[in-house]
Amino acid sequence: MRDEYVEAVLATVTLIPPGKVLAYGDIAELLGTAGPRQVGSVMSHCGNSVSWWRVLRTNGEPPKCHDATALNHYELEQTPLIQGHDGDYRVQMKIARWQPSEADFGAIEEIVRKMSEPCGEVVP
Known part of the structure; x- marks a missing residue:
């Protein structure tokens, strides 16, 4: 996987505020490339440096x-949860899904721009 893509996914995750979440596919859609599986791969291999718990299944x-x-x-950040019968739980996606502001979209556009820049390698 391209380093630029990994950096873009991780940079996007850092924008998600406490108590909010995005699905893997949401991040792929914001970046306009790849899909949920690729985002999941980045998160499973490199996500420990960011707030990985804020990225989950839809x-x-x-x-x-x-x-x-x-x-x-989730409890520390007061993320809305649905408790199950056997101690399992889910995040209430309708309430907790992050809705980026205009400023956030500007930051995401910058992330996408950096991801799209050539690596500086000149091909003859």
Whole structure:
């Protein structure tokens, strides 16, 4: 995976405020490239440097194998949750999904622009 794409995904995740979340596909849509699986791959390999718990499946399920750790973050950030019968939970996506402001969209456009820049390598 291109380093520029990895950096773009991680930069976008840093924009998500506490208590808000996006689905993998939301990030792919904001960046205008790739898809949810590619975003998921970036997050699983490189996401530990950002607020990874703020990126999840569109149905609100937390990241697999990290649900207990994610729950601590959601509770601290007061992210709206739906509690299940067996101790499982989901994020209330309709309430918690982040809606970027105009300024946020400007920052995302800058991220996309940087991702699209040539690497500086000149091909003869």
